[in-house]
Amino acid sequence: MRRSKGLFLLPLAALAAASSPLHAEPAVPAPIPALDAQPTRSLETAIFAGGCYWGVEGVFSHVKGVKLVVAGFAGGPRDRKVDYDMVSGGDTGFAESVRITYDPKVVSYGTLLRIFFSVITDPTTLNYQRPDSGTQYRSALFPLNPEQDRAARAYLAQLQKAGLWRDPIVTKVEAFTGFQDAGADHQDFMARYPYHPYIQRWDMPKLKAFRAMYPTLYRAVPAA
Template identity: 55%
Template sequence: MPRRRKSARPLIAALIAAAVLAQCAPAQAENVIRLPAPAYDPAIKAPRATAVLAGGCFWGVEGVFSNVKGVISVEAGYHGGSKADATYQRTSSGATGHAEAVRITYDPRVISYGSLLRILFSVVADPTLKNRQGPDQGPQYRAAIVPLDSAQHEVAAAYLAQIGKGGLYAKPIAAKIERFTGFYPAEAYHQDFMQRHPTHAYIVRWDAPKLAAFKRFYPAWIRGAPAP
């Protein structure tokens, strides 16, 4: 009897599955660097403070900061632009002036404002990129510090100058300090996205490595359970 040829379908299916798994496998976070502590970072004795920071897609920014000890809550939203245009559909055009951002409520007796900036630029956002982070491009994905008072502005300016002069980057710092004009909470389905969808392909590829890098660089700042 003639020998039957083995079907190529199982092999093709296996190769496709392997390719998919490779794309979704945890990757090393790109452009992570364990930055030095801020040289200027005055202590604040108040039990609560608020920070507004932008660092690309807010899923990962929120996902990392919700795991930081001393952070009370993190809310994804839109900084800049107008309230009328503060929707995901409109800001995605890149023409509204908004940036995807987070509003962090924290205990400055536990984690300082300067330390939040250190985490932001160590593992969340590359401060040398202009109007983009990771796979996302456009001004809505810019990295920015949005001080809410003069004290925060002084810390932000000092830290950007510090890391810019420290010989840590081959390119100049592109992240800016921007004036606070309003923060508008994002739609409900964006909130706690990383915590609720840990196996989402984007989270696995781009954001989980950021959280892993944070835990590797700053183990003393890991909180027991993610902040709401």
């Protein structure tokens, strides 16, 4: 589903009726990671892809310890420059992603993984997240160092054994080939347009679930 400014003109009821049902999320929070990434610097960076970056950015921006979340693109060829229209075609290899800058003394990489799989992404749907389909909406982890790589792979294996989902987990750990920022009109989208029909239907429930599930990690004012 391509999200354009035209969605501002759609009544919420009409958008909801045209959308597929919400995916089945875990009834309980995802497990605490058995293996976490050890910090390598005072501020760390993590990159996740989990469907529409509006909601992924929107939830992570409310996590205590997160300093900045940028919407953009990852997973494609290192030397190719792309923009939203190009990635929306589904044939660039890039996925809508977010780059998170966080303080590891406040929130760890493993905790970000736990939040990601608890309320943000469905790890069992291949190239599909809620109403959006295509490789650009795949669920993927892009570790930036060996510590993150070990933690990400260990957590995916841990989730497989946990049995929170009926279907197998298809989220992949992918090689990091660079990150490109999306345009300014896609940054801080949930904070700027909280009543946008797409945000109301698909992303506000994620934020509410995060606040209810992890109240000690939630902050009301999002990262700028």
